[in-house]
Amino acid sequence: MPVIASNRINNPVDAEQILLNGDADLISMARPFLADPAILTKAYENRVEDINTCIACNQACLDHVFELKPASCLVNPEAGRELELELIPATVKKRVLVIGAGPGGIEAARVLALRGHQVVLADQNDAIGGQLNFSRIVPGKSEFNETIRYYKTQLSKLNVQVRLKHRITADDPLVAQADEIIIATGIEPRKPDILGVNNEYVVSYKDIFEDRVPVKENIVIIGGGGVACDLAILLKQKGAKEITMLQRSKAFARGIGKTTRWATLMELNMKNIRMIGGISEYKAIDQGEITFLREGALRSIPADLIVYASGQLPNNSLYNKLTESKKPVHIIGGAKDASELDAKKAIYEGTIVAREI
Numbered sequence: 081m082p083v084i085a086s087n088r089i090n091n092p093v094d095a096e097q098i099l100l101n102g103d104a105d106l107i108s109m110a111r112p113f114l115a116d117p118a119i120l121t122k123a124y125e126n127r128v129e130d131i132n133t134c135i136a137c138n139q140a141c142l143d144h145v146f147e148l149k150p151a152s153c154l155v156n157p158e159a160g161r162e163l164e165l166e167l168i169p170a171t172v173k174k175r176v177l178v179i180g181a182g183p184g185g186i187e188a189a190r191v192l193a194l195r196g197h198q199v200v201l202a203d204q205n206d207a208i209g210g211q212l213n214f215s216r217i218v219p220g221k222s223e224f225n226e227t228i229r230y231y232k233t234q235l236s237k238l239n240v241q242v243r244l245k246h247r248i249t250a251d252d253p254l255v256a257q258a259d260e261i262i263i264a265t266g267i268e269p270r271k272p273d274i275l276g277v278n279n280e281y282v283v284s285y286k287d288i289f290e291d292r293v294p295v296k297e298n299i300v301i302i303g304g305g306g307v308a309c310d311l312a313i314l315l316k317q318k319g320a321k322e323i324t325m326l327q328r329s330k331a332f333a334r335g336i337g338k339t340t341r342w343a344t345l346m347e348l349n350m351k352n353i354r355m356i357g358g359i360s361e362y363k364a365i366d367q368g369e370i371t372f373l374r375e376g377a378l379r380s381i382p383a384d385l386i387v388y389a390s391g392q393l394p395n396n397s398l399y400n401k402l403t404e405s406k407k408p409v410h411i412i413g414g415a416k417d418a419s420e421l422d423a424k425k426a427i428y429e430g431t432i433v434a435r436e437i
């Protein structure tokens with residue numbers, strides 16, 4: 081009886097190994113072809129490092145289908161839009177400065193370089209990826225490493241000048257040298273307006289992901305969206321004993337697609353992470369406690385660390401300064417609009433802006 085192996089075989093090396101082991105007669109793949117329609121050609125030509133790997137996020141394929149939208153791919157927005165997103169070589173080759181190497185910036189830099197522009201990509205961090213470097217350390221999300229590997233390889237092959245540990249300010253010579261500028265500077269976490277939020281035991285999710293704060297045993301997270309859920313799962317792995325998530329809305333993990341949300345909620349439950357929604361007002365953070373009003377009753381929860389993951393604000397101050405210059409300045413991703421932001425939106429905007437220059 082011929083046997084076909086299927087599901088989450090997302091690279092040709094694994095596929096080949098399964099066949100070599102005699103574990104199956106055929107391999108079936110679907111999503112990896114959305115992420116990279118040239119996957120087999122690249123494997124055949126021994127260019128595995130060039131493959132844009134499917135990361136199993138489901139965000140633009142299955143989630144779109146369940147919402148009756150055309151299927152595409154988070155890591156390859158061209159999927160399903162092949163006619164609309166043609167790659168046309170630039171008629172006038174320009175020097176383009178891309179500020180911020182998050183998903184929006186790296187995709188913009190890749191496409192600009194493919195079209196023949198001379199591209200400088202600057203980031204204040206010591207690595208490309210922006211907030212993908214947060215998602216990739218969340219248990220179960222390590223496949224984002226493949227996206228970073230893909231972009232690193234492509235940017236290098238396309239001779240994009242990547243300037244890391246380089247924070248751009250309005251008077252940077254790179255700004256003066258550029259013909260056009262793309263601002264992809266992402267977001268800053270939004271600090272909730274609660275009395276006592278400036279206490280030293282109140283930090284942002286970014287402080288945790290950047291390892292600036294030691295993890296404590298008893299933690300309250302303000303927020304219940306995708307980032308807050310990932311944060312809770314990471315904190316549990318890092319040794320937190322009691323975790324409570326608080327939010328105004330009653331539904332947790334909102335914003336995560338249909339195919340993944342149930343699994344995230346199940347994981348939070350299995351890890352005994354307490355979720356308290358329906359909070360009408362946060363009263364204060366004081367003496368190691370957060371006090372809030374819920375269903376007409378005041379309630380306090382003790383915590384030795386409080387982390388807010390309750391929204392983001394666009395990091396757009398540089399855009400506001402640079403628009404005063406005479407150069408064309410474009411803005412994408414979180415820097416443009418932090419609401420409903422995710423890597424899918426940032427990469428899509430990166431690919432679009434790079435076709436407009």
Ligand SMILES: Cc1cc2nc3c(=O)[nH]c(=O)nc-3n(C[C@H](O)[C@H](O)[C@H](O)COP(=O)(O)OP(=O)(O)OC[C@H]3O[C@@H](n4cnc5c(N)ncnc54)[C@H](O)[C@@H]3O)c2cc1C
Nearest residue numbers: 180182183184203204210211215248266413414422423426
């Ligand atoms: C824990 C976590 C999990 C997530 N999981 C997912 C997920 O599963 N799926 C999904 O789609 N999205 C996920 N996201 C969201 C996604 O990562 C972000 O929406 C996306 O990274 C935003 O992309 P961006 O390009 O706009 O900006 P960012 O990723 O924020 O990158 C901006 C970059 O600009 C740099 N920068 C800022 N100012 C300057 C300056 N002046 N000079 C030089 N560099 C500068 C920063 O250092 C940063 O690297 C997750 C986010 C977090 C925090």
Ligand code: SF4
Nearest residue numbers: 134137138141153154
């Ligand atoms: S959207 Fe995500 S799961 Fe779907 S094909 Fe693309 S990378 Fe894979």
